[in-house]
Amino acid sequence: MSHIHAGSCLCNAVTFELEGEFTKFFLCHCSRCRKTSGTAHCANLFASGATLNWLSGEDKLSFYRLEDTNFARTFCSVCGSNMPTDAKARGLVVVPAGCLDTEVDITPQAHIFMDSKGNWDENLGDIPTYEGLPS
Template sequence: MSNINGSCLCEAVRFEAQDKFQQFHLCHCDQCKKMSGSAHVSNLFISPEFFKWLAGENLVARYDVPKRSITNAFCKQCGSAVPYLSSTKQWVIVPAGGLNNCPSLKPQDHIFTNEKAEWYKDIDEIAQYPHFPD
């Protein structure tokens, strides 16, 4: 099994995971939309034994949403989403956008679709560009 490295935008926080992700969810809940500033988060779940910090663990800030098992972890320097240990300590939640390579596991589902942003529902029907449009 190969390893996949990842980092925050400024690369002060770096990590490595074995490509043994067990879950991959696209979460549309209201809290995840607010944390990401986007339509959803793309989170991978991996057992802690297959994950390690390479640098910058001391730069990780964490906010646990009251009365919910939702956490926002981010780099104190650049604000990028970074991995965190779940409240149950069963999983390390890894933001897929922070990976430098694609994991073998593909997204399995969209969750909390009852909270999906109205403007996102017909997203595949709009124009797509390989770069910023002219």
């Protein structure tokens, strides 16, 4: 059975379709992911052997690879949204969960690189939650 996932950036300049199944879902707290996301972690899905098709805006994509590492990011040059990275050499596509417009049928499997998490990333589950912006 083939799984088709669709996604886009915030400004909708870039749209894509991914054919394949997500086999891993990690919340990465490494300093690199924190810097590129501006948050406590990146939520990345991994699809081995998937096919990534850019439907629009491929010319709007920018790519960054941190020298001498496997760390790379693809992002919209207009709005800055993280977009999928086709890591052909590794045989997988890495998809930021937040750029998907379709449902994800897998839940996060682990928090990773917790040894480099931000010092403020403690007991986040203990703070109040709101349906919207608090008054």
